[in-house]
Amino acid sequence: MFGRTFDDHLLDMFEFGVSNYRGLKEFKAQEVNNQIKPLLSFQGDQFDFSEKHKRFKNLLIDLYKTTDYEEANIPELKRIMVFTSVGETIINCRQFEITKTFTETDTNNKSLPLSEIGPSYDLSFRRDRAGASDLFKAACR
Secondary structure, X not given: OEEEXXXXXXXXXXXXXXXXXXXXXXOOOOOOOOOOOOEEEEEOOHHHHOHHHHHHXXXXXXXXXXXXXXXXXXXXXXXXXXXXXXXXOEEEEEEEEEOXXXXXXXXXXXXXXXXXXXXXXXXXXXXXXXXXXXXXXXXXX
16 A cells, blocks of 8 residues: 655555565565665556556655756666556556666667566555545645
8 A cells, every 4th residue: 555645635545456476586686775766667658648547656756756866877777667557457566677887889779788676566456545636736836
């Protein structure tokens, strides 16, 4: 369950079922420092058109956000979290590590060497509740 409040009111709440869980030990990956903030990637039209998915996306961005950045330091990018919407109710959650220090040539080719590091799981919406849209707008200011 994920949720947040604003001004002593419920802003949004999401309850999920978790399936297809694979823990860290099931991946052949080096330990990744959990202090490294990940790049978040959202795939699927639902994150652009469904209010429920838009709110969940906003919640995840708030959860992982530490500071605003003017630009990214690409060579220090080590971890990517990918959230893929599969229809109305399923979200696949995967984590990847960039497996080597890459060069400007790699960046120009728009390719990154990725290795899945886990954990890996699928979320299925069970219940959700969103606060009023004017409360959400006030919270976003």
